[in-house]
Amino acid sequence: xxxxxxxxxxxxxxxxPASFLFFIIIVVPIFxxxxxxxxxxxxxxxxxxxxxxxxxxxxxxxxxxxxxAVKNSLIFATGSVFxxxxxxxxxxxxxxxxxxxxxxxxRVYFIPVLISTVVIGQLWLKIYNPQYGLLNAIxxxxxxxRFAGNWLGDTKKVIFAVIVPVLWQYIGYHMLxxxxxxxxxxxEVFEAARIDGAxxxxxxxxxxxxxxxxxxxxxxxxxxxxxxxxxxLVYVMTGGGPAGASQLPSTLMVETIFSRNMYGYGSSxxxxxxxxCFIFAWLIRKAFRDND
Numbered sequence: 001x002x003x004x005x006x007x008x009x010x011x012x013x014x015x016x017p018a019s020f021l022f023f024i025i026i027v028v029p030i031f032x033x034x035x036x037x038x039x040x041x042x043x044x045x046x047x048x049x050x051x052x053x054x055x056x057x058x059x060x061x062x063x064x065x066x067x068x069a070v071k072n073s074l075i076f077a078t079g080s081v082f083x084x085x086x087x088x089x090x091x092x093x094x095x096x097x098x099x100x101x102x103x104x105x106x107r108v109y110f111i112p113v114l115i116s117t118v119v120i121g122q123l124w125l126k127i128y129n130p131q132y133g134l135l136n137a138i139x140x141x142x143x144x145x146r147f148a149g150n151w152l153g154d155t156k157k158v159i160f161a162v163i164v165p166v167l168w169q170y171i172g173y174h175m176l177x178x179x180x181x182x183x184x185x186x187x188e189v190f191e192a193a194r195i196d197g198a199x200x201x202x203x204x205x206x207x208x209x210x211x212x213x214x215x216x217x218x219x220x221x222x223x224x225x226x227x228x229x230x231x232x233l234v235y236v237m238t239g240g241g242p243a244g245a246s247q248l249p250s251t252l253m254v255e256t257i258f259s260r261n262m263y264g265y266g267s268s269x270x271x272x273x274x275x276x277c278f279i280f281a282w283l284i285r286k287a288f289r290d291n292d
Contacts, residue, residue, distance in 0.1 A: 076228070
């Protein structure tokens with residue numbers, strides 16, 4: 001194997017199939033989207049080159065709710081970083097201590113990741129249903145019926161109602177990554193800390209979490225980028241409604257391209273999402289590097 005890896009031609013041959021697929025599936029569509037974003041096109045007729053007009057429309061006198069969609073995606077990202085990841089971290093730390101039924105709990109928490117997003121969307125639609133939904137029923141049964149309502153039909157509540165299933169679905173994913181990271185830390189490190197008199201909380205904050213920084217960076221990147229380009233669950237549950245209150249850049253992009261037949265303008269939204277994801281990924285990487 002060492003001989004093969006040292007042979008650059010052999011490595012190149014093995015990389016070619018994956019590189020070809022990456023180029024066709026990722027690189028080519030991005031460049032096509034860049035080209036479309038510089039045109040005015042309805043998807044059928046002749047393309048008209050308009051330069052940066054579509055991008056100017058995004059940033060100046062925008063009246064289609066794009067910036068509201070961007071704000072919603074940032075709310076998703078904030079919830080992922082400050083709610084989803086801390087819960088995942090706490091669960092990973094607790095399970096890694098060797099609780100009874102450890103493997104069972106790991107599997108249970110990971111189940112939502114395996115379930116289809118459409119199924120999860122339909123499940124939470126039933127939970128939020130204003131007539132027979134489980135959430136309203138629980139609130140009424142414990143004397144909090146005044147808080148019950150039409151969770152997905154209220155423009156003030158819908159964005160927070162949609163965030164909950166998104167966070168819930170991927171808590172187990174990040175927990176598993178963090179759990180594996182904790183398990184990879186040598187037991188000798190913890191044993192030395194116990195000998196020095198450190199308790200569980202001190203070991204968590206002074207040993208475990210600092211040694212988990214590489215995987216925490218990965219989880220933070222996945223969580224933020226995933227939130228910024230989130231589409232499927234929101235589309236299934238609300239379609240961006242009501243009145244655009246739960247609209248995200250991705251759902252608005254799909255609506256713009258396939259419902260309004262504005263391929264050029266919709267493609268400019270796609271490029272914005274790509275650049276936004278790259279920028280936030282770079283900021284997270286820089287933040288963790290500065291902390292190191």
